[in-house]
Amino acid sequence: MDRYIAPVELAKAYRLINHGPTVLVSAYHDGVEDVMAAAWCCGLDFAPPKLTVVLDKATKTRELLEHDGYFVIQVPTAAQLALTNQVGSISLHDVPNKLARCGVELFHLEGVPVPLVAECSAWLWCKLISEPHNQQTYDLFIGEIVGAWADSRVFSGGHWQFEHIDPQWRSLHHVAGGHFYAIGEALDTNEKTAE
C-alpha cells in the first residue's frame, strides 16, 4: 500500500465529497473491471455514512456494480483532468481497452475486492443498498460507505489541505462538455454552527 494512503474514520468520510467534486466510479465483476466519471455524486447521510450516485443505463460500470454489490467512489485531482474527461466519454462497451487508453492505473487495498484508481486524492468503498425503483426510474444508486482512505498529502487531520499544496491536487468540478473548475480558495466563518 502506498505510504501516503491513510484510512479516514467513517464519521468524517462525508468530508471527502461534501464540497461537490466530480468523482470516478470503479467496479469489478467476474474478471471485468471498469471506471467511469460521475458529476452527480452526493452525500446522503452521516452515520452510517451514505452517498448517492447517478449511473446511466448505458455504462458498463453500472452493470458490474449491480452484479457485484460493491463499488468505489474516488476523488480525482486536477492532474487527472484528461483522464477524468476521457473515462466519462468512452464506454467499455465500445472500447475494450478503455482503461489502458485513458491511462487509468488500478491498484488494490487489502480486504477491498473492488479495484481503486491510482493517484486520486480519496477513495470511498461503498456497499450498494438495493433500491430497484430508484435504480430503474432515476438511475439513482445509494451506497453505504464501508471504508474510506485519502492521500495524506491532500487530506489530513480530517481536513482537505488544498490551500497548502500544489494546485495539481485540487478536486475537479464538472460543468459541461470538457469544461471544469478546480476547487479554489478556503473560506472560513467564525460563527458557531450546528454541525
Next chain:
Amino acid sequence: MDRYIAPVELAKAYRLINHGPTVLVSAYHDGVEDVMAAAWCCGLDFAPPKLTVVLDKATKTRELLEHDGYFVIQVPTAAQLALTNQVGSISLHDVPNKLARCGVELFHLEGVPVPLVAECSAWLWCKLISEPHNQQTYDLFIGEIVGAWADSRVFSGGHWQFEHIDPQWRSLHHVAGGHFYAIGEALDTNEKTAE
C-alpha cells in the same frame, strides 16, 4: 424583476449546480416562508431536468415544501458566506425571526409562488416529485426543475463566468463546520466528449 436576472433554458439548467455548490433551499406554505442551506444537492437528470436534495426532518423548510409541493434551489455567492452558514445553523422552529436575523432578503418572480433569496447567482424553481419511501427513509427529495434563472453577470451564454469577474461571485462548497471552499480556476480539455 432585477435587470440582471435572466432566464436559463431548461436544457442547460443542470449547469447551475453541476459543479457541486452548497445551495440555499427556500419554501413557502400558508403564510410561512423559510430558507435553509444544503450541501447535499445534486443533479439527477437532463430532460426533463431533475435534482435531488437531502432535507433533515428537523427543518421547517422541509415541512413547508412537503405541504406546498414546490421549492427553490439557489446558488449563494462567496459574498453570502456568513448568511449561508447562518441559515444552515439556525432553525425557524427555534428562532421565529430567523430570516431577518440571518440577513436574508426575499423577492418574487412573476408566476413563481415560492420566494427567492436576493443576491444569489442562480435560482432553480422545482416541483416536488413525491417519493414517500425516499423522503422517509433517506430524507431524500427529488425535484423537477420547472424554471431557471441566473444573474447574467456571473452566468451567461450557458456558462459560468467565475474566472472573469469579482471573486465575491464565486460559489461556496461546504466541507464541515464553518469551513468552505470557493470554486476556483477554470480547467478545460480539448478532448471531444460524449456530452
